[in-house]
Amino acid sequence: MSGFVFSEKPIRIERGEGPYLYDDSGTEYLDFGASYAVTPVGHCHPDVVAAAKDQLEELMFVQASYPNDARDACYEKLADVAPEGIDNVWLCNSGTEANEAALKFARSATGRQKIVATQRAFHGRTMGALAATWKQKYKKPFEPLAAGFETVPYGDSEALAETVDEETAAVIVEPIQGEGGINPAPEGYLEAAREACDETGAALVFDEIQTGLGRTGDFWACEHEGVVPDILTSAKGLASGLPLGGTLCRDWIAEDAGPHGSTFSGNPVVCAAAAATLDVLVEDDLPAHAAEMGEYLHEEIEAEDLPIRDVRGRGLMTGIEVKRGSNRLLRDLALNHRILALPAGRSVLRLLPPLVIDEEHVDRVVGALSETMGASTES
Ligand SMILES: *Cc1c(COP(=O)(O)O)cnc(C)c1O
Numbered sequence: 001m002s003g004f005v006f007s008e009k010p011i012r013i014e015r016g017e018g019p020y021l022y023d024d025s026g027t028e029y030l031d032f033g034a035s036y037a038v039t040p041v042g043h044c045h046p047d048v049v050a051a052a053k054d055q056l057e058e059l060m061f062v063q064a065s066y067p068n069d070a071r072d073a074c075y076e077k078l079a080d081v082a083p084e085g086i087d088n089v090w091l092c093n094s095g096t097e098a099n100e101a102a103l104k105f106a107r108s109a110t111g112r113q114k115i116v117a118t119q120r121a122f123h124g125r126t127m128g129a130l131a132a133t134w135k136q137k138y139k140k141p142f143e144p145l146a147a148g149f150e151t152v153p154y155g156d157s158e159a160l161a162e163t164v165d166e167e168t169a170a171v172i173v174e175p176i177q178g179e180g181g182i183n184p185a186p187e188g189y190l191e192a193a194r195e196a197c198d199e200t201g202a203a204l205v206f207d208e209i210q211t212g213l214g215r216t217g218d219f220w221a222c223e224h225e226g227v228v229p230d231i232l233t234s235a236k237g238l239a240s241g242l243p244l245g246g247t248l249c250r251d252w253i254a255e256d257a258g259p260h261g262s263t264f265s266g267n268p269v270v271c272a273a274a275a276a277t278l279d280v281l282v283e284d285d286l287p288a289h290a291a292e293m294g295e296y297l298h299e300e301i302e303a304e305d306l307p308i309r310d311v312r313g314r315g316l317m318t319g320i321e322v323k324r325g326s327n328r329l330l331r332d333l334a335l336n337h338r339i340l341a342l343p344a345g346r347s348v349l350r351l352l353p354p355l356v357i358d359e360e361h362v363d364r365v366v367g368a369l370s371e372t373m374g375a376s377t378e379s
Helices: 046-058 069-081 095-110 127-131 136-142 159-161 189-200 221-225 266-281 286-304 327-339 361-379
Strands: 014-019 020-023 028-031 086-094 115-120 149-152 168-171 203-207 230-234 245-249 308-314 317-322 348-351
Touching: 028 046, 028 221, 046 266, 069 149, 086 095, 086 127, 086 230, 095 115, 095 168, 095 203, 095 230, 127 136, 149 159, 159 189, 159 317, 168 189, 189 203, 189 266, 266 286, 286 308, 286 317, 286 361, 327 361
Parallel strands: 115 149, 115 168, 168 203, 203 230
Antiparallel strands: 014 020, 020 028, 086 245, 230 245, 308 317, 317 348
16 A cells, blocks of 8 residues: 555655755755755754653643643743734644634634635645635645635735725735745735734734744744734644644634634644754754854855846745746756755745754755756756
């Protein structure tokens, strides 16, 4: 028997350490996609491994209605790093579930139905989150999806102000679109979204599943513009690869969030891994390091004068728009340079390395890009 949803790559990975992955013959790969931003503190960080192991031996699971130290520590640490005013945490098992909860909470707390999302957004693949996701290819075979969704062009403050009204329960936005091509919100857009929600009573939801946890140089990307949402969602690297999503919200949402729940919510082992991950991010000041390394990466890419259309992003969330498709480039990087990266659509190469990388890793990647792109323009 074999899995059938994902197309498999010709490299079998067995082990991970820091920014590296190793295949079954011991070959080392530099993981510059962090398996979709899932390892912010690096693969198998010893503190995270130790915390999960200890908890595994103590108690693997207890239902969320019984308080537990590992879960409480995770709640507390999340509240510590959350933007001011966001003090409530709901834990689940993935990004799409975190967004699903965000949209349910917003509908319940506002008593309204309409949800406004943006073009080229990605919010997940369950029937609700998928309705807020843009790409037709992901949606069409599964329709009908949840109803009540409207879409506006990303970055257009006027369109947002015109569409958000007294019937709107929520506006859901990625501060920098990930899957959609690494598109940073233009300056003032998040603020405009905040205003549109304040004027109408809608809940502002920031999907920080890819942008959060230090990746963009701040702990949350919304901090860059000083805009605080009503609900903030996190997942991906939150527990270094153990499945965890979080829906963080203000009191007015939590007080009237409605009857939501999930059996695995706040699993103690996953919570212990998350608490350790958050500790490493804070103690090693990894958001600041990501800002510095991101700047260096952008400088080096520009200095190299690569044959590209654009480079965008912030911190260690970088998109390089290439002239031809990104597939062949990704393959060359993996097989000839032992560097693993990601696509974002057909023409964008997406770099989301662990935040622990150093200049030597950046140099290696930029050198490989230069060689690979040089080679692909000649042939
Ligand atoms: C990955 C991602 C999701 C979905 O997370 P899953 O854990 O795959 O369900 C939602 N929003 C954004 C911005 C993401 O990057």
